[in-house]
Structure formats: C-alpha cells, structure tokens
Amino acid sequence: MTEAARSNAHADAPVYTIKTVVQETGIPSATLRAWERRYGVLSPGRSDGGYRLYSERDIATLRWLKAQVDAGVSISRAVALLQLRRRTGEEPERQPDRAGSDPPALPSAGARGAEAIGDELLGALLAYQEARVEAILTEAFALYPVETVAEDIIAPVLVRIGELWRRGEASIVQEHYATAILRRRLAGLFHAYVQPAAGPLAMTGAGPSEWHDVGILLVSLVLRRMGWQVIYLGQNVPADHLGQEILRLRPALVCLSASTRENAEVLADVYELVRDLPEPRPRLIFGGRAFNAHPELRSRFADSYIASSARELAQELGADGPR
The missing domain is CATH 1.10.1240.10 (Methionine synthase domain)
Incomplete structure (x- = not known):
C-alpha cells in the first residue's frame, strides 16, 4: 500500500464518537443527525456497542458544510454543491483552510x-x-x-x-x-425529504387512466418541503378505491393530475365522490396539462381549486393554509 493510500485509509477510518465530532465542528448533535437523515451527508460507522463513529474525512466534510451555512447558504444548496464538486473530481472538504479566507462561494445564478x-x-x-x-x-x-x-x-x-x-x-x-x-x-x-411527524395530510397522484405523473410528483415534492405529510399514490389512481382511503385516512388535501381532456373528465367521478363524503371533507385540487390546454374544464369542478403549476399551488397553500 502506498503512503497516499495509507493516508486515505486512515482518513476514512470511523474512530470518532459523535461527542468528539460536535466538539470539533461546533455542529449540535441534533443538527448533525438531521443532516444525515434528510440529506444523506454522511454514513457513519458503528461501534460494537452500536454507537455512531465518524472518520477524519467526515469531520472535514462537516466543517466545510458548516462554513457554507455560516456564510448564508442553505444546507440543501451546500450539499448539492458538495456533490457537484465531487462529481468533477474535486474534494473541497479536503482543501486546507486559509486563515481569514472566506468559505468557497456558490456559483452565481446570474452567470448561468x-x-x-x-x-x-x-x-x-x-x-x-x-x-x-x-x-x-x-x-x-x-x-x-x-x-x-x-x-x-x-x-x-x-x-x-x-x-x-x-x-x-x-x-x-x-x-x-x-x-x-x-x-x-x-x-x-x-x-430524501423525511416525512414530517406532524402536519396536515395530503394524498397526491395521477388520476384514473393517467400514466404521466412527473407533474404531480413535483407537486408532492413541493408539499413535503412545505411540511405536509404526503402520501404519493403514483399513476392511474382508481377513483373508487381512492374514495375508500380518503374516508379512512381523512386527509386535509387531495391533489390529482390529468394530462389529456379525456382523463380530466374522468376526474369528475372523484370530484363527485369526494363532494358526497361526510364532513370533514378534504380540499380537492386538480391540475396538469389538460386544465392548462382546456380552461373550460375548470367549470366542471366549481368547488375545487385548479392549479396551473406547483409554484402556484405552493403560493395558494402558503397564503391560505390547508382547508
């Protein structure tokens, strides 16, 4: 084994307890665990007794991330930047700090x-x-x-x-x-975003006969980031079985999508089913390419909110909260 290989092996050896890592980085243990859980920042080893153990490289990574956060960068963006630089062969967390130097800056959004x-x-x-x-x-x-x-x-x-x-x-x-x-x-x-332990429940999915679910997946991601507990149902959600689960789980919100006029019209079955449920009924939100291309469809769902984008939906829910 070469000297460089020995050095790398030593740097990757999990030997430090979480108490030591907290002392070395200044990151509270609760924050450290949250970063591990939400962003997969580290994969600590385990001692024979089941305690977390960290390597020198882990400590260097955490110091680098903390420098980004201290400079005003969100942890999610800092992690993404770390991954980007690693993909290009860089290891920013192993670059020695210079006294008085600023932490590495994120690339300018205006530049690209x-x-x-x-x-x-x-x-x-x-x-x-x-x-x-x-x-x-x-x-x-x-x-x-x-x-x-x-x-x-x-x-x-x-x-x-x-x-x-x-x-x-x-x-x-x-x-x-x-x-x-x-x-x-x-x-x-x-x-990657952990389901919140508390918060309003939302059920999301592509409506009956609908196989295009990227848009509703975007909505599901945005809702989870907003603090909703999201049950994502995937493609081709059958109306009758959905009604049974709505009655059982009592969500605050149900979001369904359709990409064609035909599939949007089928959502009328879901609309009527939910409208006939006993109180408390969930708020119904529909969206997708079909509603943007055929605005006249909106009149079919008068008591529901029709969202043209995930961003619009986030603004609507952020302003009014769950209903």
Whole structure:
C-alpha cells in the first residue's frame, strides 16, 4: 500500500464518537443527525456497542458544510454543491483552510441562468447522455431552490421534448427516456425529504387512466418541503378505491393530475365522490396539462381549486393554509 493510500485509509477510518465530532465542528448533535437523515451527508460507522463513529474525512466534510451555512447558504444548496464538486473530481472538504479566507462561494445564478441549463439538459437527454444529465441536474439544484428547478428547468424541458415528438423531431423512445430519468431524479428527491411527524395530510397522484405523473410528483415534492405529510399514490389512481382511503385516512388535501381532456373528465367521478363524503371533507385540487390546454374544464369542478403549476399551488397553500 502506498503512503497516499495509507493516508486515505486512515482518513476514512470511523474512530470518532459523535461527542468528539460536535466538539470539533461546533455542529449540535441534533443538527448533525438531521443532516444525515434528510440529506444523506454522511454514513457513519458503528461501534460494537452500536454507537455512531465518524472518520477524519467526515469531520472535514462537516466543517466545510458548516462554513457554507455560516456564510448564508442553505444546507440543501451546500450539499448539492458538495456533490457537484465531487462529481468533477474535486474534494473541497479536503482543501486546507486559509486563515481569514472566506468559505468557497456558490456559483452565481446570474452567470448561468435556468434557460441555459434547460437547453443543455434537453440536449443531453436527447443524446442519452445519462452522466451528463445527472451532472447538469446536480448543478441546477446547487444554483437554485427545488421549486425553481422544477418549474423553470424540468417542466419546460419536458414540454419541449413533447413538442419535438409531435413535430417528428424526436422519437417516442427519446421522450420516454427523458421522462424516466427526470422522474427517477424527482422521486429520489421526494424520498430524501423525511416525512414530517406532524402536519396536515395530503394524498397526491395521477388520476384514473393517467400514466404521466412527473407533474404531480413535483407537486408532492413541493408539499413535503412545505411540511405536509404526503402520501404519493403514483399513476392511474382508481377513483373508487381512492374514495375508500380518503374516508379512512381523512386527509386535509387531495391533489390529482390529468394530462389529456379525456382523463380530466374522468376526474369528475372523484370530484363527485369526494363532494358526497361526510364532513370533514378534504380540499380537492386538480391540475396538469389538460386544465392548462382546456380552461373550460375548470367549470366542471366549481368547488375545487385548479392549479396551473406547483409554484402556484405552493403560493395558494402558503397564503391560505390547508382547508
């Protein structure tokens, strides 16, 4: 084993207790555990007695992240930036600190706008360049909040790919690939956010006969980030069984999506079913491409809120709260 290899092995050896890590980094133990749970920052080892053990590299990583947070960067953006730099071969947490130096700054959002990132993401998706797609998305999440990436990058890219397919400039295989890879990334983000122990309950999913669920997955992610307990039901949610679960679980909110006029009209069954439930009934919210393309559908669901985007829904719920 070379000297460098020995050094790396020593740096990665889990030998420090959480008490030592707290003393070395100044990060409270509760915060440290929250970062591990929510963002997968570290994977500590375990002692024979089951206690967490950390390595020198773990401590260096935590110091770097704390420097970012102390500089005003959110922990989610700091973690995304760390992952981005590691993907490019950098190890910022191992770079020695210079006395009086500022912590590494996040790249300027103005230097690379959402539209430019979307253009590059579209090209990488159409070329099946998965590693490049992942790197672009990591950069996007380092630069912008989740809601901005969802609304201003991912959603427009999916719309553009759909338009290319309709014009015969992209194949159905390319469209399926793009949807699958973006859906996978969003699903990973959704599950990375721990379900709140308390808070209003929301049930979300793609309506009956609806197989396009990226949009409602975005909504589910935004709701969970807002503090809702979210039960995400996936694609093609059957109306009758949904009604049974609504009656049993008593959610405060039910959000369903439809991408075609036909599938939106089927949501009328869900609307009537929920309307006939005894109080307290959940608030119904519908959305998706069908409602944006056919605004006249909104009159079919007079007592429900029709959201044109995840951002609009977040603003609506943020202003009024769950009903």
